[in-house]
Amino acid sequence: MRYLSFLTFCLITMLMACQQEKPVKKEIKDFKSGIESVKGIRYTEVKRRFSNGLSFDTTGFQQEPSWIIEFYSADTVLAWDPAQQKMQGFHLHHDHKDVYNFAKEWFRFKSVSKDSLVFQRLQVTSKAIADDIRSDVNMTFYADSYIKKLSSSAEVLQRPSKADTTFIKQMIERAERNPTNADSVFAGRIPVQLIPRDNRIQVQKISTVDKLNGRTEAYDYLYPRFRIIIPDSYKDFGFEFNVLVDSNGKMHLGKFYMNMPEYKESRKKVLQGIIDVYLTSLLIIKPGTTLGLPHSSEITVSVKGKK
Known part of the structure; x- marks a missing residue:
């Protein structure tokens, strides 16, 4: 019995040693x-x-x-x-x-x-x-x-791997639940496209690539920026603001800068009006996509109206 106990002890010791041994890099x-x-x-x-x-x-x-x-x-x-x-x-x-x-x-x-x-x-x-x-x-x-x-x-x-596809689908599900929340959306690998329907609006995609300062080509799809000119607007104006574009191409007003908080609500109405009256009507809006799947993403637009 003592001999068997000794063998059992040795076997357990060897197994524990094998379990604790880590692969050598x-x-x-x-x-x-x-x-x-x-x-x-x-x-x-x-x-x-x-x-x-x-x-x-x-x-x-x-x-x-x-x-x-x-x-x-x-x-x-x-x-x-x-x-x-x-x-x-x-x-x-x-x-x-x-x-x-x-x-x-x-x-x-x-x-x-x-x-x-x-x-x-x-x-x-x-x-x-x-x-x-x-x-x-x-x-x-x-x-x-x-x-x-x-x-x-x-x-x-x-x-991209199957794991990448699964991850992106999970990200899209989260963005779809909160399409107007900038913290829930993510950049499309193929960014939003804004295409003029006619000459009543002009669109320029702005590149911010600056390799000397570490801004690679990825910045253009991570932080898409557009310069938009409306030649025949109701009045002269100029605003820069963020827009959330959902998976259906619908625009939602995002962040904007306002140094006077008391006028924030009135500015919000003006910017929403620009989106509804001009951008939505005059542009073909294609949502950003990743791995061929459309999803909500954020863009920055600089809109200038000329009376």
Whole structure:
């Protein structure tokens, strides 16, 4: 009996040890020394996701895989330049541990093999890595030869996942319950479209992209802005205000600035009148969509009336 008890004790101890043991993360201690194994392999980014596995966040921002890279030598990386339509060379700078920099971007090299790469994209400010969502991005690359083995294509692999679709549908359900609440709606990946019915109204979509100050192309769909001119209005006026456009294309007045609170209600009536009399009547309004699904989203309009 004592022998059986001893065996039982040993078995339980072994099981507990197995349960407590954590998988060992393989750390790339000296990537440059092993670069020969992946040198000359062309990799295409097929996934870019947050740590929760999604490519969308609650604002409607979408992480989109777009990089194509190739390690040319121990200190040079080639990356595809869409503007020049060719691969450009960039210095590969090793900062510390598994943190590297190339093409003016910072990365943590998490996994490297002949078939795939996994990088964590980092936001670095004043030599410090931001410990927030800006560094919460994982990029997965597949070697072009590996993509062929999968009998697939980069375009297919880059598509949003089923989890993304489920997440967006949940976001839409929330927005539909509160279509006039700015805190419930989110930006459409394809933003609202305002199309003039005739020459009684003019519409210009304003781009706020400023790459030098960190405003990427995403700003144009996250924060859509329009300049609208009404040539034959009942009087001269000029207002800027936010509008919530629901999934049916109906406009609802959103936030607006008013420095005199006592006149806020009268200003609200004026802006609602502009929406009802001019914008709704003179525009074809197409709601914002994400993954092909229409939903409520917010836009900013600057409306100028000329008598």
